[in-house]
Amino acid sequence: MAENSSDICREQCFHPDTVERVSCAMASREDLLAVAELFKALGEGRRMSILNALLRSELCVCDLTLILNMSQSAVSHQLRVLRGARIVKSRKEGKNVYYSLDDRHISMLIETGFEHVREERGDEL
Amino acid sequence: MAENSSDICREQCFHPDTVERVSCAMASREDLLAVAELFKALGEGRRMSILNALLRSELCVCDLTLILNMSQSAVSHQLRVLRGARIVKSRKEGKNVYYSLDDRHISMLIETGFEHVREERGDEL
DNA sequence: TATTTATATGAACCTATGAACATATATTAA
DNA sequence: TTAATATATGTTCATAGGTTCATATAAATA
Numbered sequence: 001m002a003e004n005s006s007d008i009c010r011e012q013c014f015h016p017d018t019v020e021r022v023s024c025a026m027a028s029r030e031d032l033l034a035v036a037e038l039f040k041a042l043g044e045g046r047r048m049s050i051l052n053a054l055l056r057s058e059l060c061v062c063d064l065t066l067i068l069n070m071s072q073s074a075v076s077h078q079l080r081v082l083r084g085a086r087i088v089k090s091r092k093e094g095k096n097v098y099y100s101l102d103d104r105h106i107s108m109l110i111e112t113g114f115e116h117v118r119e120e121r122g123d124e125l
Numbered sequence: 126m127a128e129n130s131s132d133i134c135r136e137q138c139f140h141p142d143t144v145e146r147v148s149c150a151m152a153s154r155e156d157l158l159a160v161a162e163l164f165k166a167l168g169e170g171r172r173m174s175i176l177n178a179l180l181r182s183e184l185c186v187c188d189l190t191l192i193l194n195m196s197q198s199a200v201s202h203q204l205r206v207l208r209g210a211r212i213v214k215s216r217k218e219g220k221n222v223y224y225s226l227d228d229r230h231i232s233m234l235i236e237t238g239f240e241h242v243r244e245e246r247g248d249e250l
Numbered sequence: 251t252a253t254t255t256a257t258a259t260g261a262a263c264c265t266a267t268g269a270a271c272a273t274a275t276a277t278t279a280a
Numbered sequence: 281t282t283a284a285t286a287t288a289t290g291t292t293c294a295t296a297g298g299t300t301c302a303t304a305t306a307a308a309t310a
Contacts, residue, residue: 014185014187014188014191015184015185015188018182018184018188019188019191019192021181021182022178022181022182022184022188022192023192025181026174026177026178026192027177027239031239031242031243032170032173032174032177033170033173034242034245034246035173035235035238035239035241035242036167036168036169036170036172036173037168038168038238038241038242039164039165039167039168039173039238040164040165040168040169041168042161042164042167042168043161043162043163043164043165043166043167043168044161044165044297044298045157045158045161046298046299047161048157048158048160048161048164049151049157052151052152052157053147053151056146056147056150057143057146057147059140059143059147060139060140060256060257061256061257061258062139062256062257063139063140063143063144063147066139066144067144067147067148067151071299071300071301072256072257072258073257073258073259073299073300073301073302074298074299074300075257076256076257076258076259077258077259077298077299078298079257079258080258080259081297081298086241086245092257092306092307094256094307094308095255095256095257095306095307095308096256096257096307097256097257097258103241103244105237105238105240105241105244106241108237109234109237109238109241110160112230112233112234112237113160113163113164113230113234114152114156114160115230116160116163116211116228116230116231116234117156117159117160117163118156119228119230120159120211121159169267169268171268171269185286185287186286186287186288187286187287196269196270196271197286197287197288198269198270198271198272198287198288198289199268199269199270200287201286201287201288201289202268202269202288202289203268204287204288205288205289206267206268217276217277217287219277219278219286220276220277220278220285220286220287221277221286221287222286222287222288
């Protein structure tokens with residue numbers, strides 16, 4: 001996977017010092033993959049609606065099925081993904097399991113995401 | 126796709142006023158999908174490394190192929206996804222096309238993502 | 251203990267998507 | 281105009297991931 005650069009940029013089309021500087025500042029492969037996994041888990045319509053709901057209040061699985069009109073199975077599967085990515089945390093109380101957003105980072109991510117797309121939409125006018 | 130709730134929560138296992146309140150506060154389907162698309166585009170390892178590089182500096186495609194050791198085709202394909210999601214913007218100068226992050230929201234999202242996964246890692250100790 | 255209820259999980263199916271290859275477009279230079 | 285270079289795109293293939301259905305687990309209740 002190393003010989004891609006051999007047939008491009010034969011002439012000095014690039015910027016050696018910038019390339020050097022940026023290369024040195026790159027995050028670790030581990031962190032990069034972890035962040036990508038985090039965003040991947042956030043990047044699905046149903047999961048985002050679950051999170052949008054959890055932005056307002058802690059909710060049990062049953063509440064979510066009603067709010068989002070999804071099957072219990074589908075909700076549960078998606079919650080598993082969100083739990084695995086440490087986007088939500090859960091708390092058991094009797095027969096019910098209550099879910100909420102993991103921490104402030106998560107709510108900030110979601111809110112910033114909404115801000116971004118809403119601003120974009122404004123730009124389009 | 127509507128009859129999922131009919132066979133669950135027959136008894137009042139849920140919280141009617143919370144469900145009502147949260148239901149009313151839900152974002153539009155349009156916004157939800159847009160945000161999900163945004164995060165989906167952020168949620169891939171290669172793309173995240175492109176973005177991590179762009180966090181430091183505006184770069185042309187050729188710079189990126191060198192920094193990330195990816196084929197030109199792969200870089201271009203991923204840049205297309207990022208452009209489509211309005212995560213990066215481009216500027217043409219002669220034969221080169223320079224890419225940079227779209228706006229402050231994007232850098233904030235990426236930085237918050239890194240903070241989150243690094244904090245998590247600390248928690249595991 | 252037996253049953254009901256709330257949630258979780260496994261498997262099968264289908265669609266979406268990343269990688270790699272070849273090729274197309276656009277800009278500069280000869 | 282022709283050739284070379286930088287970037288973009290179309291296609292094919294393999295795989296990841298979401299949904300549903302069926303079932304398993306766990307807690308409450310009879």
